[in-house]
Amino acid sequence: MSSSVPSDRPIRIDNLQFVQPGTQSFSDWQAGGLDAVHITIAYHELFREMVSKVIAWNHWFEHQPKQIFHGRSADDVHKARASGRTAVFFGFQNPSPIEDDIGLVEVCHALGVRFMQLTYNNQSLLATGCYENQDTGLTRMGREVVAEMNRVGLVVDMSHSAERSTFEAIEHSVRPIAITHANPAAWFPAKRNKSDDLLKALAESSGMLGLSLYPHHLLDGTNCTLESFCQMAADTAEKIGVQSIGIGSDLCLGQPQSALEWMRSGRWTKIRDFGEGSADAPGFPDQPKWFQSGADFNNLDNGLKAVGFNEQERAAVLGENWLRFYEESFSPA
Amino acid sequence: MSSSVPSDRPIRIDNLQFVQPGTQSFSDWQAGGLDAVHITIAYHELFREMVSKVIAWNHWFEHQPKQIFHGRSADDVHKARASGRTAVFFGFQNPSPIEDDIGLVEVCHALGVRFMQLTYNNQSLLATGCYENQDTGLTRMGREVVAEMNRVGLVVDMSHSAERSTFEAIEHSVRPIAITHANPAAWFPAKRNKSDDLLKALAESSGMLGLSLYPHHLLDGTNCTLESFCQMAADTAEKIGVQSIGIGSDLCLGQPQSALEWMRSGRWTKIRDFGEGSADAPGFPDQPKWFQSGADFNNLDNGLKAVGFNEQERAAVLGENWLRFYEESFSPA
Numbered sequence A, B: 001m002s003s004s005v006p007s008d009r010p011i012r013i014d015n016l017q018f019v020q021p022g023t024q025s026f027s028d029w030q031a032g033g034l035d036a037v038h039i040t041i042a043y044h045e046l047f048r049e050m051v052s053k054v055i056a057w058n059h060w061f062e063h064q065p066k067q068i069f070h071g072r073s074a075d076d077v078h079k080a081r082a083s084g085r086t087a088v089f090f091g092f093q094n095p096s097p098i099e100d101d102i103g104l105v106e107v108c109h110a111l112g113v114r115f116m117q118l119t120y121n122n123q124s125l126l127a128t129g130c131y132e133n134q135d136t137g138l139t140r141m142g143r144e145v146v147a148e149m150n151r152v153g154l155v156v157d158m159s160h161s162a163e164r165s166t167f168e169a170i171e172h173s174v175r176p177i178a179i180t181h182a183n184p185a186a187w188f189p190a191k192r193n194k195s196d197d198l199l200k201a202l203a204e205s206s207g208m209l210g211l212s213l214y215p216h217h218l219l220d221g222t223n224c225t226l227e228s229f230c231q232m233a234a235d236t237a238e239k240i241g242v243q244s245i246g247i248g249s250d251l252c253l254g255q256p257q258s259a260l261e262w263m264r265s266g267r268w269t270k271i272r273d274f275g276e277g278s279a280d281a282p283g284f285p286d287q288p289k290w291f292q293s294g295a296d297f298n299n300l301d302n303g304l305k306a307v308g309f310n311e312q313e314r315a316a317v318l319g320e321n322w323l324r325f326y327e328e329s330f331s332p333a
Helices: A023-031 A048-061 A074-083 A101-108 A141-152 A163-171 A196-204 A226-240 A257-265 A294-306 A311-329 B025-033 B047-063 B076-083 B101-110 B139-154 B163-172 B194-204 B224-241 B257-265 B296-305 B313-331
Strands: A013-017 A036-042 A068-070 A085-090 A115-116 A155-157 A208-211 A245-247 B013-017 B036-042 B068-070 B086-092 B111-115 B155-157 B206-211 B245-246
Touching: A013 A208, A013 A245, A013 A294, A013 A311, A023 A036, A023 A294, A036 A048, A036 A311, A048 A068, A048 A101, A048 B047, A048 B101, A048 B206, A068 A074, A074 A085, A074 A311, A074 B206, A085 B101, A085 B111, A085 B139, A101 A115, A101 A141, A101 A196, A141 A163, A155 B206, A163 A196, A196 A208, A196 A226, A196 A294, A208 A226, A208 A311, A226 A245, A226 A294, A226 A311, A245 A311, A294 A311, A311 B163, A311 B194, B013 B206, B013 B245, B025 B076, B025 B086, B036 B047, B036 B076, B047 B068, B047 B086, B047 B101, B068 B076, B076 B086, B076 B313, B086 B206, B101 B111, B101 B139, B139 B155, B139 B163, B163 B194, B194 B206, B194 B224, B206 B313, B224 B245, B224 B296, B224 B313, B245 B313
Parallel strands: A013 A036, A036 A085, A068 A085, A085 A115, A115 A155, A208 A245, B013 B036, B036 B086, B068 B086, B086 B111, B111 B155, B206 B245
Antiparallel strands: none
16 A cells, blocks of 8 residues: 555545556555445447456456455455455446346346446437437336346446436436436536436435546536536535545546547447547547546545545545445345 | 255255256255255357356246255355255356356356366367367367366366366366266266276365266166166275265256257257267156156165165265365365
């Protein structure tokens, strides 16, 4: 563990990253005191393709056992904390890995997957993505899959879903759901950010919001200031309660352009889709200077302090809230 | 638990069955006092196809939780014993589910698979099956996969493999291997039965032999007597030690003819292969009268007693030996 992180500090969790695995990323996590990171392993992959991503991570678990291991339970976060490592939790940003087979929900849970978005940006078999013109809510299969996810302990994540679909997921799910990486639209009205009404419904159902550090979700993008971000966090805590807020940085680091194009266009279009980018700016946006890597959780701690979060509140936002959510969410019902 | 089985009896395990899942099979297991059964879930299936077999079993685990559950560790056998249920362990009779991808070994272990044959009857990517004319031993990939199986805790099973390949697997594996379902060729020289030299090498390396009740492996086939089978068990114990012997009945019950044809011909031939059967007798052979279902473990107990096995020896052969093997085999190295 980095000497800059006191050994009696609270648990820290980044509940959404899509960084390229490697010793640099893992060292950054340790420097930022991250005991757990939720990593995206699928955007458009079918089941067998997703399994190849699991295998790629298994390579790193085998070869860097002093830095990381595969996290499956809240206990693993404590285990990571005690051994100075980071527990890596798997998630999907699309239900494509379950194909059209509800039986794959339980199989994915057995493989250690703990979060699954019901949609990426488009309509899925389960619900509607935030880029569609019409939002028809949960589909027939969507309702069945949410019930099965509830049963096995796979968290419903609606970060990229459209509003009605998200309200219906909150309503239909008997366990709290998550929006792992998004910000309030009241702060910055990106298509991916969420209305206050939705965030209130999320929090009232004991759901969690992971605040995003992805420039396209930030006021002023790459030039967003730490103060602006942290003031937004304070305003959000005011609206929905500090207990419902964590970090899901959406940090994309060390990924090739092809990974971004796969995220955006998958195999669903023959015409290049630019997603939140544009033809003029087709690449990954630059991160703000104060959040360049997992190590910069220390900056977030300072920034939250500066806008008035006390020690306990900072601990809650930077990890303890997600830890409580993990405790309640990952075991079979 | 059936009232015919005393509650203080030792652990019983059938370490190979291919029965159709259903309440009849599960009741038979309970009547026979079976705390654990190793079930074949793949003959020629590729990875994704095998996962559908896992899903089919998950259906039964969900709907018959008072009779069965998915076994993953030796502790689960005790858990089954304590709750009057049967723990079901998964295995493959062919390495087809790992395709050409060594990374799938660990993934299959994560899905709860605990045994994998390096070959079915034919040459595989890993070794040579017992029906080939030439036995070239372990392949390059075979040696790598055995090492990986050793690492993750997936047992090498050579029941259907040719002799040289089996000797090489015993030699190359750093953990004991199994022949889960076969008999000594000295008793009945079927192609699938094993030489005394091979069985001695197996036992000297702490490996296990599961004695088979499949008629094609029995002297006089369907008409084999309980006494003949149990005397063979006694002779085998004399040769290689009682600690190396268990039961792997190879019981195929309630399966349609199409399952038998899939076992024998898979997709590897366009001409129908009859395996151990023949054009005149293409179906599953009839079981001996004294071993019709899992319930007939009680007959085996009586038969072993009649040929001189004492109580401790019968307990060892009918389950405790496999339990010890499970304890040593299923965890990562």
